[in-house]
Amino acid sequence: MAKMKELVELENKILSHEAYGASYKWSPRDFELGSALGQGKFGHVHVAREKKTGLLVAIKTLFKSQIVRSKCERQVMREIEIQSHLKHPNILRLLTWFHDERRIYLVVEFAAGGELYKHLTNAPHGRFPESKAAKYIYQVADAVEYCHQHHVIHRDIKPENILVDFHGNLKLADFGWSVHAPSERRKTMCGTLDYLPPEMIKREVYDVSVDHWCIGVLLYEFLVGKPPFESEGQDKTYERILALDMVYPEYVPPGAKDLISKLLRHSSKDRLSLDAVKKHFWVQQFHNKGTASG
Structure with missing residues (x-):
């Protein structure tokens, strides 16, 4: 201390x-x-x-x-x-x-632990255990909720844009695609292919909930080792995102599956709030054990 x-x-x-x-x-x-x-x-x-x-x-x-x-x-x-x-x-x-x-x-x-992406690829089977995934998703949700309270939409949340500090806590970084949007209504298509939400693909006006979608994709990648809609070619990826065509491997715990499914909703209005992500029963069971820091 x-x-x-x-x-x-x-x-x-x-x-x-x-x-x-x-x-x-x-x-x-x-x-x-x-x-x-x-x-x-x-x-x-x-x-x-x-x-x-x-x-x-x-x-x-x-x-x-x-x-x-x-x-x-x-x-x-x-x-x-x-x-x-x-x-x-x-x-x-x-x-x-x-x-x-x-x-x-x-x-x-200085984030001594480097890129989170490297931690993920070097983890056993290329994925995080659920205790670590829950700790990390709590921290990302807390950081992004803070951004939204300050009218900032990140728009490019992914493991490559998150760093790990000396104590093993996450640091959201790379605000190159971020925007300060007090009106919270945007139309620019940006970000990373596998993380694009449906409203961006359809070129619709969107708000902060694009980040909620990305957190759902991020949690899936934490637990599976790759994004849920990954495909060969851009068009196929778009198709899968728009159809919510995704498969959960049997090792994904039911609680995490419940949380992901509440974030990866076609309608942005139906996505879980970030406060509710932090309070979700699957996150809380590990947070209460002291594995997640607030």
């Missing part, structure tokens, strides 16, 4: 610039760059140490030329704007950002 408190204090120093003075301008010179953590669409991610406080962080470097070439300027600025305002234990924190002539640097908290 003491270490966690220390970490929060260091993060707050970086955010408030207390260690340097209020008008401090950040630059790459403030950080010792470590090993590469991965490759992003517009650059790369490295672990780094902030020199004055010693805080371990991750630095995402984006090349401006690539952003301009892809015509994604607005998308990148929107991602920064959204993520810098979200403060939740299960959402990756954007601590600060700065830029030079060629690059934009995003300084985010």
